[in-house]
Amino acid sequence: MNMEILSKRINEIVQEYKAHGHFGIAIEWKGKCFYFNAKDVFPSASLIKLPILLEGFMQSSSGTLVLDDLERVKDIQKVGGAGIVQYMSPQSRLSVHDLLTLMIIVSDNMAANYLIERLGIDSVNRRCQQLRMSSTILQRKMMDQEARERKLENYTSPLDIIRCLKAIQNNKNQSCKKILSHQQLLDKLPYYFEENSCIRIANKTGELDKVEHDCAIIEHEDEMIYVAVLTDQLTTNFKGKQVIQLIGASILECLS
Numbered sequence: 001m002n003m004e005i006l007s008k009r010i011n012e013i014v015q016e017y018k019a020h021g022h023f024g025i026a027i028e029w030k031g032k033c034f035y036f037n038a039k040d041v042f043p044s045a046s047l048i049k050l051p052i053l054l055e056g057f058m059q060s061s062s063g064t065l066v067l068d069d070l071e072r073v074k075d076i077q078k079v080g081g082a083g084i085v086q087y088m089s090p091q092s093r094l095s096v097h098d099l100l101t102l103m104i105i106v107s108d109n110m111a112a113n114y115l116i117e118r119l120g121i122d123s124v125n126r127r128c129q130q131l132r133m134s135s136t137i138l139q140r141k142m143m144d145q146e147a148r149e150r151k152l153e154n155y156t157s158p159l160d161i162i163r164c165l166k167a168i169q170n171n172k173n174q175s176c177k178k179i180l181s182h183q184q185l186l187d188k189l190p191y192y193f194e195e196n197s198c199i200r201i202a203n204k205t206g207e208l209d210k211v212e213h214d215c216a217i218i219e220h221e222d223e224m225i226y227v228a229v230l231t232d233q234l235t236t237n238f239k240g241k242q243v244i245q246l247i248g249a250s251i252l253e254c255l256s
Contacts (some may be wrong), residue, residue: 003032009250021234026158042230043157046208055127067097079143109142133160147148161228188214189248212240
């Protein structure tokens with residue numbers, strides 16, 4: 001992949017859309033990098049679910065969390081937004097592993113909130129600090145409007161997300177990576193990617209009002225590319241999604 005050509009193309013995209021929002025981009029590949037506002041802090045939206053995922057598997061490895069433990073849906077606090085748990089039968093049972101999976105592949109908010117409570121906010125934040133994700137903080141559960149009114153928000157940066165993606169890639173048993181690779185929300189970075197045996201993408205999106213994010217581990221032959229594109233202060237969410245799609249398309253072109 002030619003990082004010089006990619007950098008030029010992304011700069012053109014940013015210039016074209018600069019009136020429509022605030023963008024932060026971090027791309028790393030074989031020791032080369034492209035950073036644009038990479039240390040800027042953004043509302044994390046559902047990208048905060050990535051360090052929650054990592055903390056879940058770290059606690060499993062240390063024996064403090066049993067992934068096969070079952071929880072009845074009726075005992076999980078109901079919230080709206082993304083996900084499917086809210087629509088399941090109250091008598092259904094889900095394992096902790098199921099909830100970690102649903103939190104990522106359909107960005108399930110009920111699953112995320114259960115895991116935040118089970119793992120502990122402090123534990124997730126300590127994990128972020130251990131990973132040098134210094135701009136990342138978990139302060140509230142998903143869909144917690146009361147906390148948002150008290151100005152409690154979850155935050156991260158493009159560079160922090162790259163560090164998190166690398167930790168996922170380097171996780172010994174690859175459990176986090178396997179879950180991420182089954183992502184169902186593919187309308188941003190992977191939008192222009194056709195099914196191609198030579199290119200594999202594992203991504204996680206996030207969105208709020210006037211906020212659109214996506215990040216990914218992209219594998220091509222022996223190449224590993226880490227990408228994080230965060231946007232906020234958008235004129236419309238559609239514009240943010242367009243920027244992310246175009247950056248994904250530019251990466252695809254450079255790989256092809």
